[in-house]
Amino acid sequence: MKIITVEACYAVVGLYLFVLAGRIAGEREHPRRWGSAMFWALLGVTFIGANLLPSTLVGYLVVAMVVLAATGQVSRVASHEASREERLEHADRLKNRIFWPALLIPATAVVGTLVLGELHIGDVWLVEPKQVTLIALSLGAILALLVAMRTTGASVGASSREGSRLLQTLGWSLILPQMLAALGGIFAKAGVGEVVAGLVAQAVPTGVPWVAVLAYCGGMALFTMVMGNAFAAFAVITGGIGLPFIVTLHGGNPAIMAAIGMLSGYCGTLLTPMAANFNLVPAMLLELEDKHAVIKAQVPLALVIFAANVILMIVLVYRF
Amino acid sequence: MIKLIGVALIAAGFALRVNTLLVVLAAGLATGFAAGFSLNEIMAMIGKYFTDNRAMTLPIVLMLPVVGLLERYGxxxxxxxxxxxxxxxxxxxxxxxxxxxxxxxxxxxxxxxxxxxxxxxxxxxxxxxxxxxxxxxxxxxxxxxxxxxxxxxxxxxxxxxxxxxxxxxxxxxxxxxxxxxxxxxxxxxxxxxxxxxxxxxxxxxxxxxxxxxxxxxxxxxxxxxxxxxx
Structure with missing residues (x-):
């Protein structure tokens, strides 16, 4: 038996999303309060009901969220942020104490991961040993919030309001990683990886170990440029090229392959307008006429880091 | 090759600046149909993988109240x-x-x-x-x-x-x-x-x-x- 499960952490997230949805539903000046409240409440349902509801139903709920987002129903109210003078005053008063709660989160994560997973009396475990990373992180975030409230003297209402402000700043893009992971899952089930792998296997002599590495890293970078997201590329390229050739055929180390492979994907992210939030939005924020100025500045960086990744993987992946 | 239709949809959708979530959903549906799955089977996959990957969203949601509060206080x-x-x-x-x-x-x-x-x-x-x-x-x-x-x-x-x-x-x-x-x-x-x-x-x-x-x-x-x- 486990006292703190990861499902309990997901339930906390779900409940928080319900509170957020309730807040939004009560904001009369919110331009899309019902659509937005519905979106966050549905996300809360998927967090709490994952094991209670049939997957098919959850799938339709996800579609409902996508429809709400795509029809512009998920928006935020013009935020009433604290003025700069007010924040400066607080910064002056609190000095470096303001950093402590922020540092508590990673500290709890590391300590918790090392210690919490070991604590048990007989068959009764304090936390699920397999999920200790996530649980420690959740506990750290909650602990940091309590310490932050104590340090700043803020109320529960104030912290809930600030959280809701930030969450609404992210908006529907919050669920994009989960959606792309679902897409990766469908790609995998449909055998897209095998098709890609087949094409690469035909086109490239992956029987040579270093060529397999080049094909995998190149595939990650190119596919990331197409998708605009290294996460989406990871499942397809790793399932299609990385696992069958580098790990299964040549006996490479999967941890080294995955770590450096993902970072090769990031080199693709530096080069593509598809990653708009990293490359195009900053150009607009910085009022640059040339919308591709950031990408142009990143070309030499991406090429150098990519070449280094390929060399690192060729040297390391078959050695450890 | 028809299974790569989802990849093509993603590229086209992003190039045309369609809502990203909608593009991803369309690519998932198209790929699922191309591989011979029914609508309900695809929905079940989306539901399962979406909830399987809640770990990606959890740290962000739980961290926002504390981060927002600290930003508010300078x-x-x-x-x-x-x-x-x-x-x-x-x-x-x-x-x-x-x-x-x-x-x-x-x-x-x-x-x-x-x-x-x-x-x-x-x-x-x-x-x-x-x-x-x-x-x-x-x-x-x-x-x-x-x-x-x-x-x-x-x-x-x-x-x-x-x-x-x-x-x-x-x-x-x-x-x-x-x-x-x-x-x-x-x-x-x-x-x-x-x-x-x-x-x-x-x-x-x-x-x-x-x-x-x-x-x-x-x-x-x-x-x-x-x-x-x-």
């Missing part, structure tokens, strides 16, 4: 004060310092900064001010170059620091992928092998910042020779 303003005290006097050094702060902090799991939160209000203006302090008024091209490099520093620090922290999306996604394949790969090992690239990425950024400073200096010298700035 976290960024305090960081500004600290950065101003250091006498990093060139545009390249300001940007490189920010890249280092960003990379180190995110490798410890603390995401401070961002394009809107730090680069526009803080890093780019400070870098420009540093360059002006050395060589006088800047050419338009130099201003564009400084700002673009400030944004690049944010991306480099963010991307190549993040994978060292075990609780972030990338490492959890990789772990989830391997679990789905029935493999148990340690998150610590994956974080460890991200470290060499993190150093190389920072070295590459250092090189670009040196080049930036040298270019600004050369332009300033040319301007001085030509008798001032137009």
């Amino acid at each position: 976290l960024k303003e305090r960081a500004e004060v600290l950065i101003r005290r250091s006498k990093a006097a060139t545009a390249g050094r300001v940007i490189l310092l920010y890249t280092a702060v960003r990379q180190i902090s995110i490798s410890l799991g603390v995401s401070i900064g961002g394009h809107a939160g730090a680069v526009r209000p803080l890093v780019a203006p400070m870098a420009e001010a540093a360059a002006r302090g050395r060589g006088g008024e800047l050419s338009a091209a130099s201003v564009v170059s400084i700002r673009a490099h400030a944004a690049a520093g944010e991306n480099i620090g963010n991307f190549f620091g993040e994978d060292i922290f075990i609780a972030v999306g990338a490492i959890l996604l990789m772990k989830g992928f391997f679990e789905a394949q029935g493999m148990n790969v340690s998150v610590w090992a994956m974080a460890l092998w991200g470290i060499p690239t993190a150093f190389i990425a920072f070295a590459a950024m250092w090189w670009r910042c040196q080049m930036l400073d040298r270019r600004i200096e050369r332009t300033a010298a040319d301007n001085a020779k030509a008798g001032g700035v137009q």
